[in-house]
Amino acid sequence: MSIRDTEWNLTRLIGERVRGLQEYAPEPLEEVAHRLGLPVGGLIKLDANENPYGPTKHTLDILTGYAYAHRYPDPICRRLRQAIGEYLNVDPGCILVGNGSDELIDLTLRLFRPSPAGGGIGQVIDCPPTFGMYSFYGVTNDLEVIEIPRDQDFRVDVEGIVALCQRDPQPKVLFLASPNNPDGQLLSDAELARLLELPLLVVLDEAYIEFGDAAQNSRVGWVAERDNLIVLRTFSKWGGLAGLRVGYGVFPQTLMTALYRLKSPYNVNGLAQAAAQATLEDLPTAQANIHKIVAERERLRTKLQEISFLRIYPSQANFLLCRVQGMAVETIRQAMEKRGIILRYFRPPLEDCIRITVGTPMQDEAVLMVFRALDKERQDGQ
Ligand SMILES: Cc1ncc(COP(=O)(O)O)c(C=O)c1O
Known part of the structure; x- marks a missing residue:
């Protein structure tokens, strides 16, 4: 007879602290693309404060030659x-x-x-x-x-x-x-x-x-x-x-x-x-990318301020937080996702906020186009 012949329920032996935790597993890009019926390359991923320019050329060379x-x-x-x-x-x-x-x-x-x-x-x-x-x-x-x-x-x-x-x-x-x-x-x-x-x-x-x-x-x-x-x-x-x-x-x-x-x-x-x-x-190349992102953040901020239902918070980072007033966040999410744009949405108490990672000017223009179209629909409907 085994020394553990009686009930051996391994999961019951897991420390209690794990019970209240949520698995951290954001939807992989491939699955997002599949869900939206788009190729992965058609996605504009602005939800995780990543750098749209990636590593510098020198860094990529070092990685390749490692x-x-x-x-x-x-x-x-x-x-x-x-x-x-x-x-x-x-x-x-x-x-x-x-x-x-x-x-x-x-x-x-x-x-x-x-x-x-x-x-x-x-x-x-x-x-x-x-x-x-x-x-x-x-x-x-x-x-x-x-x-x-x-x-x-x-x-x-x-x-x-x-x-x-x-x-x-x-x-x-x-x-x-x-x-x-x-x-x-x-x-x-x-x-x-x-x-x-x-x-x-x-x-x-x-x-x-x-x-x-x-x-x-x-x-x-x-x-x-x-x-x-x-x-x-x-x-x-x-x-x-x-x-x-x-x-x-x-x-x-x-x-x-x-x-x-x-x-x-x-x-x-x-x-x-x-x-x-x-x-x-x-460093100079990496810093040039930082400067591009910072200049683009300010351009994006100015343009977002023209959208009637957004209030933009001041930011010293590579993202902008917008509070949405007079428009359902879910409507925005659907309109963005239809065009393959992934932004960051939140649970309460930030359910009326959207965080946008600063992308390349082209990526951000796609975001602005969706906002402008929603704004126009809203103004026309009023
Ligand atoms: C405030 C803050 N600290 C730390 C991190 C994580 O940084 P790392 O990728 O170095 O773990 C993040 C990532 O989003 C962040 O927002």
Whole structure:
């Protein structure tokens, strides 16, 4: 008789934390195309804040010529960290590269999650609407996720966070994106400085910072002066490397040993390391693409402002958030999808919002044409 002869229900043995989670599996492009009766090449994908220009030519050449697929990569990304250090003017010893910045959100929480033997931070503050991975990894790491929602204009409720810390001064991890996803607005220096005075480890996610004046807006330089600030960055957006998964964090020096002990040994694959490094070697080309995207964002904003049922939020990122007034979002979705245009739609409380990733001028013209046609129909019907 087997030692487990009685009921062995493997799924019942899964940790309870998984029960409330949703699988993250956006519809693959091929299926979207099939559903819409279009070829994949006929789709205009503006839903995931990707870079329409992709990697630079130099990066593509390096990828094509990559000769080390049979070798394990450098587990601690020495050359890439050196290059990032020069790019940001920070000590490479304070940089850790991850499998996208997503991995670093998880790693940071794993570093601080309470351990049965002692130590840890048990609570995460999330400020929705924002990037969903902060609360996701909070839950998957068994942390209590406390929501302090942003206001109607997506401003952080700094006073609400201060009040929470006064009521309960035990340390917490606070995640803030600047620019924030989905609206694209920056956190001010005064707000960040105030938050850093609280018993908080602040994780500032600057995934989109290159689409504004990064030299002026980034707070990566603050990390060396504080012991409670981490800044996350990524190659996914400005570098056009979303599919290769390369992000990095600038951490207080005091955390580095523990982070390197905890991380998965080969978390960043060799191709991804080479591509990120190539992107930094050919910075002017990558930056020219950023400039094109920023100029196009402003052009798109001006044109969207002419659509009577849209209100556009200010954005320092590669996307624009629009609030829809006097038109059903579902009508817009159907009209866009008929032409193969995929935008980002939301659940409540953002069910009246649409996020548009800035595409090429041609892609954005297709979006504008649909909006203009809907606007005309609306005006004619009034
Ligand atoms: C605010 C924010 N942070 C991080 C990421 C993820 O970046 P990565 O591709 O480096 O994991 C995203 C992606 O959409 C994002 O919006």
